[in-house]
Structure formats: structure tokens, C-alpha cells
Amino acid sequence: MEPLLLESKALLRKELREAVARAQEAGRLPRLFVEEIEIETPKDRAHGDLATNLALVLAKAAKMPPRKVAEIIVAELTPTEPILRVETAGPGFINFFFPPSWREEAIRRAIAQGADYGRTAVLAGQRIQVEFVSANPVGPLNVVNARAGALGDSLARILAFAGAVVEREYYINDHGVQVSLLGRSVEARCRELRGETVVFPPEGYQGAYVYDLAREFLAEAPADFWTRPEEERVEICREFALARILARQRADLESYGIRYDRWFSERDLHRSGEVQRVFQSLAAAGHVYEEDGAKWLRTTSFGDDKNRVLLTADGRPTYLLADIAYHLDKLARGYDRIIDIWGPDHHGHVIRMKAALAAAGADPGRLEVLIAQQVNLLREGRPVKMSKRAGEFVTLRELVDEVGNDAARFYFLLRSAESHLDFDLSLAVACSNENPVYYVQYAHARVASIMRQAAAEGMTEDATLLRFPAGKLGLPEEMDLADRVAAFPEVAAMAALWREPHRLTGYLMDLAGAFHAYYNQHRVLTEDRTLAHARLALVRAVQITIANGLNLLGVSAPERM
RNA sequence: GCGCCUGUAGCUCAGCGGAUAGAGCAGCUGCCUUCUAAGCAGCCGGCCGCAGGUUCGAUCCCUGCCAGGCGCGCCA
Numbered sequence: 363m364e365p366l367l368l369e370s371k372a373l374l375r376k377e378l379r380e381a382v383a384r385a386q387e388a389g390r391l392p393r394l395f396v397e398e399i400e401i402e403t404p405k406d407r408a409h410g411d412l413a414t415n416l417a418l419v420l421a422k423a424a425k426m427p428p429r430k431v432a433e434i435i436v437a438e439l440t441p442t443e444p445i446l447r448v449e450t451a452g453p454g455f456i457n458f459f460f461p462p463s464w465r466e467e468a469i470r471r472a473i474a475q476g477a478d479y480g481r482t483a484v485l486a487g488q489r490i491q492v493e494f495v496s497a498n499p500v501g502p503l504n505v506v507n508a509r510a511g512a513l514g515d516s517l518a519r520i521l522a523f524a525g526a527v528v529e530r531e532y533y534i535n536d537h538g539v540q541v542s543l544l545g546r547s548v549e550a551r552c553r554e555l556r557g558e559t560v561v562f563p564p565e566g567y568q569g570a571y572v573y574d575l576a577r578e579f580l581a582e583a584p585a586d587f588w589t590r591p592e593e594e595r596v597e598i599c600r601e602f603a604l605a606r607i608l609a610r611q612r613a614d615l616e617s618y619g620i621r622y623d624r625w626f627s628e629r630d631l632h633r634s635g636e637v638q639r640v641f642q643s644l645a646a647a648g649h650v651y652e653e654d655g656a657k658w659l660r661t662t663s664f665g666d667d668k669n670r671v672l673l674t675a676d677g678r679p680t681y682l683l684a685d686i687a688y689h690l691d692k693l694a695r696g697y698d699r700i701i702d703i704w705g706p707d708h709h710g711h712v713i714r715m716k717a718a719l720a721a722a723g724a725d726p727g728r729l730e731v732l733i734a735q736q737v738n739l740l741r742e743g744r745p746v747k748m749s750k751r752a753g754e755f756v757t758l759r760e761l762v763d764e765v766g767n768d769a770a771r772f773y774f775l776l777r778s779a780e781s782h783l784d785f786d787l788s789l790a791v792a793c794s795n796e797n798p799v800y801y802v803q804y805a806h807a808r809v810a811s812i813m814r815q816a817a818a819e820g821m822t823e824d825a826t827l828l829r830f831p832a833g834k835l836g837l838p839e840e841m842d843l844a845d846r847v848a849a850f851p852e853v854a855a856m857a858a859l860w861r862e863p864h865r866l867t868g869y870l871m872d873l874a875g876a877f878h879a880y881y882n883q884h885r886v887l888t889e890d891r892t893l894a895h896a897r898l899a900l901v902r903a904v905q906i907t908i909a910n911g912l913n914l915l916g917v918s919a920p921e922r923m
Numbered sequence: 924g925c926g927c928c929u930g931u932a933g934c935u936c937a938g939c940g941g942a943u944a945g946a947g948c949a950g951c952u953g954c955c956u957u958c959u960a961a962g963c964a965g966c967c968g969g970c971c972g973c974a975g976g977u978u979c980g981a982u983c984c985c986u987g988c989c990a991g992g993c994g995c996g997c998c999a
Contacts, residue, residue, distance in 0.1 A: 404942075405943090672997095681998070710926060881958080885957070885958065
């Protein structure tokens with residue numbers, strides 16, 4: 363079922379185009395090219411339910427004042443079914459008004475579709491992969507990972523709701539110096555726990571979790587461990603720590619409500635020879651040169667501001683080379699789009715990655731990168747210090763333990779991804795109006811409460827609500843609520859097209875606000891049985907919309923609070 | 924120096940090129956015998972960083988400045 367609002371807009375576009383054509387036919391408007399006709403929802407209800415700037419756009423080419431153009435178009439317009447009235451207004455807008463029956467239809471569609479209400483087909487036929495979090499497996503996930511997690515998971519839900527086939531992927535950077543440093547750090551702590559005085563690796567990981575790993579390892583260390591040479595001990599420790607950390611990251615993400623379709627190991631790319639093959643093909647394409655013993659990729663030919671090393675002077679592949687291989691692998695898997703969510707420390711890498719893909723002959727336009735910007739963690743308005751190397755930081759796990767999944771996810775999705783975010787822990791736990799997530803959930807729970815109250819009277823089944831009497835709803839607040847419900851599919855579709863989950867949080871807060879105001883002002887379960895029936899249908903439609911919206915954010919919709 | 928992100932109410936931030944720029948918090952004033960007060964109503968609060976440009980129309984697009992953050996390794 364096509365969403366009502368989108369359906370009505372499409373119809374209007376068609377009728378406007380025909381009206382312009384007729385006016386041109388009759389010689390009342392000059393022949394001119396009409397592009398995509400914009401239909402918007404005016405902020406002010408007095409300006410209609412829908413409006414178009416068509417006359418303003420055409421005025422210059424038509425060499426006529428905009429209002430005149432608007433009047434000519436309106437004169438040719440024979441509005442059908444959903445349109446009650448048409449007017450010209452302001453500098454030359456054409457405004458359209460719907461009858462109350464349009465809103466009743468919007469309510470019926472929401473109830474009829476239930477959990478599917480808001481689904482669209484705007485991304486139908488597209489395969490999209492979202493890769494997010496992908497933290498180095500050298501320690502616990504932090505708050506930026508938590509933000510990226512909320513963002514990626516919500517985006518994946520939103521894309522799927524808009525008709526795309528979506529896959530979630532986690533890239534494991536289990537190759538290279540970072541993980542071997544982890545091995546050294548754990549091995550050093552093992553010796554330390556054994557009573558040796560050790561020189562800790564200078565760049566090693568200082569966090570307390572490294573001691574924990576060392577203790578866990580020693581509890582089950584192979585009998586001959588200490589007889590092995592240091593390099594072997596480091597390797598054994600590295601593999602142990604890697605497995606433990608990955609398992610913990612996966613568990614933390616799952617309890618945060620995130621599951622992946624695929625965990626992709628960087629090692630596999632090296633082992634399979636894929637990394638070398640990619641290097642060979644870049645070299646064969648003539649984009650590689652040698653300097654100071656290293657092999658460089660000429661990314662400047664593709665828009666980068668400097669060239670990048672692919673193979674170091676001692677022959678090791680760089681992170682970039684492996685990352686090119688990884689992205690080529692993803693593209694070769696046939697996704698129409700691959701969306702990466704990177705941390706703030708990687709935002710400078712977008713251009714070089716796209717340049718490198720172009721050098722490899724791939725279409726860089728198929729890669730979209732979203733940056734999950736930094737999170738300033740506050741408590742009581744004062745900054746909480748975070749430094750991974752010093753080992754003092756707040757983990758995703760600690761955050762979720764303190765504020766809960768719903769508050770954490772909603773809070774992260776309140777802002778656009780690229781804005782720097784202040785996250786005040788003391789606000790996120792507050793059970794008060796300072797905390798927006800409860801505001802929205804409370805609206806849902808309040809409807810549930812009304813439904814429980816009405817259950818005795820046998821009016822709460824959706825099939826029954828669907829048959830609510832026409833003509834009973836007419837209050838401005840009721841029209842407003844119905845309009846907001848009707849707008850949901852389009853909001854969800856826009857969130858998908860623009861990759862902006864935060865549109866949903868804003869929408870939901872507005873919808874919840876309109877509901878709370880209505881709830882305080884008007885009683886749903888009135889003496890008038892038919893009126894109560896119609897109002898129940900309205901608030902049920904609101905409840906379904908809120909539940910579906912929260913679900914897209916990965917936030918629960920409680921029946922009571 | 925170069926690149927990316929951000930400058931909107933006291934604070935944190937929304938705002939698809941449209942009509943009178945919004946919300947929450949903070950401050951002030953009211954509302955619980957009625958479906959949940961985690962709520963509602965009202966007041967206070969704005970050179971939309973600055974200057975040009977494009978446009979019928981700019982908070983939004985372009986250019987240049989200014990300010991803040993981050994990145995700029997043959998680490999990841």
C-alpha cells in the first residue's frame with residue numbers, strides 16, 4: 363500500500379503538470395520546460411495541507427508576475443478526490459486543502475498496516491552494506507564505538523524499512539603492529555604477575571584490562587609456556603588476547619542490540635594473497651612508483667593531496683593497501699552501495715580511500731562514508747577524561763550499564779552524525795523531562811494505558827478500531843496528530859535516502875509532544891461512545907507510529923512505565 | 924601550512940532554497956477528585972560567526988575571511 367501522503371503528492375504533481383499543459387495549449391502560458399514539481403508541507407496550517415512553489419519557479423521564464431502564473435494554473439486545475447480546496451497565496455504559492463476524510467484514511471492505513479506502517483519502496487531493488495564500529499581488537503569498545511554502533515544499526519534498520527536489502531558487517535583489524543603490540547603488552551604483564559621486573563613496551567597498552575587478560579591467560583596457560591622463546595610467548599598471548607577481546611566486543615554489541623551478518627577478518631585478505639594481488643594490479647595499471655625503497659600509490663592523480671605508501675621499505679603492506687583490498691572485495695560482492703561508518707580520527711582518510719578505489723578501477727561513488735564524530739563525555743556538566751593509551755576511558759559496556767540501551771541509543775541518534783556530541787551521563791540516567799527518550803516512550807505507554815482501560819469495553823482490537831465512525835474527529839489537535847501520523851512514511855524514507863537517522867528522533871519527539879498536549883487537553887474515553895471509538899483509533903495510530911519509529915532506532919516501546 | 928567537521932536563544936542542538944527560524948535544558952508563573960504529572964499551558968530569551976555573490980526568495984547553495992574541534996606516519 364502506497365503511503366497516503368506520498369500518493370496524494372504524486373497525484374497533485376500529475377494534475378499540476380496537466381494544468382500547465384492545458385494553459386499552454388490555450389496560449390495563456392508560454393511554452394517552457396517544467397522540471398520536477400516541488401510539493402511541500404507548509405509549516406503554518408493556514409497555508410494549506412500541501413503547497414507548491416510552481417508559479418514562483420515558472421514566473422521568470424514566463425515573464426509574468428508569480429501570482430498571475432499561479433492564478434492561470436489554478437484556473438486550469440480541476441482538483442479531484444483528496445483535494446477539497448485550492449487557493450493562491452503569498453508571493454505566488456498555490457495551497458491545497460484536504461477534507462477531514464483524508465485524515466481518517468491516514469489513521470485507517472496506520473492501523474491496518476500495524477508494524478509495517480511506514481514501509482516504503484524508495485530503496486527497493488538496492489543491496490546496501492553497512493560496515494560499522496570495526497574497532498581495533500586491542501581493547502574494550504569505547505563511547506565513540508557506541509555512537510557508531512547506534513548510528514550503523516539504526517541506519518541499517520531504516521534502509522531495510524525503505525525497501526533495501528541490507529547487510530551489517532564488522533571488519534576485524536587483526537593484522538599488523540597494533541595486535542602484535544597487544545601481544546607484547548599481555549606477555550609483559552604475565553611476566554610482571556610472575557614477579558619479574560619488566561620493561562613494559564613503550565607504546566604498549568596500559569589499560570587495566572591488559573592485567574585481566576594476563577591473569578585469565580595464566581589461569582589456563584599451556585604447561586610449557588615459560589619454556590618457549592619470547593617471540594612465541596608473545597604470539598600465544600596475542601592470539602589468546604585477540605580471541606578474548608573479540609568475543610567480548612561481540613557480546614557487548616549483542617547486549618547493545620546489534621548483530622552482524624558477517625565478521626570479516628583482515629588476516630584472511632593477507633592469507634588468501636588478495637592483498638598482494640591488489641598491489642600487482644595497481645602496479646600493472648601504472649599507478650605505483652618506488653621512492654626511498656617504498657612502493658607508493660599515485661593517489662594525487664585521483665584527487666588526493668599527497669601520494670600514499672602501499673608497501674613499506676621492508677616490504678610490508680600498509681593499512682591502506684589492505685583496506686583497498688577490503689573495499690574492492692566488498693564491491694565485488696555486488697552491493698549497489700557500501701556505507702562505512704568511521705570514527706573522527708579517520709575523517710581525513712575519505713579522500714585517499716576514494717582516490718585509491720578510483721585508481722583500482724572501481725567506482726568511488728559506490729562507497730559512502732559517514733563520520734561518527736567525537737563524543738565529549740560529561741558527568742554533572744564536567745568532562746570525563748578519556749585516553750585509551752593511558753587506560754583511563756569509559757567503555758561501551760560501562761555506558762550501557764549506567765544509562766541503559768534505550769537512553770544511550772536515543773541520545774546518540776538525537777544529533778546528526780557529524781556534529782560533535784556532548785553526552786552528559788547524569789542527564790541520560792535522569793528519569794525526568796530532561797531525558798528525551800522517556801518523553802517519547804511515555805507517549806507510547808500512555809496510549810497503552812488507555813487501551814487497557816478501554817479493553818473492558820471491547821473497542822481495542824485493531825479490526826474494531828479500523829471501523830471507527832467518520833466525521834467525529836475535527837479538533838485542530840486531532841487534525842494535527844493525524845497529519846503527523848500521515849507524514850511518518852515520508853520521514854522514514856527521507857532518513858533512509860539521506861542516511862540520517864536523527865530525523866526520526868526529532869520527528870518522534872514532535873509527535874510525542876503533540877500527543878501529550880492532546881492527552882492533557884481532551885479525554886479519549888468520553889461518554890460519547892462513537893467519539894471515544896474515533897479517538898481510540900487516532901491514538902492507536904499514534905501508538906503504532908511511535909512504536910515503528912522507535913523500532914527503527916533500536917529503542918524499545920514499553921507498554922507501561 | 925593543507926584537508927575534513929562544526930559555528931543558530933544563557934547551555935545542548937533541530938531546521939528538504941520558501942510564507943512569522945524551532946525544541947529541550949536553565950530562569951519565572953500556573954495546572955493532579957477524571958484514560959500514567961517521566962505530562963501540560965504560559966512568560967522570558969535570536970545582527971542564524973562576519974563580508975560578498977547566485978536567486979523572485981538564503982540559516983540552507985557558492986567564494987573569501989574569523990573562531991573551535993579533529994586529522995595530516997613507510998601506525999591502525
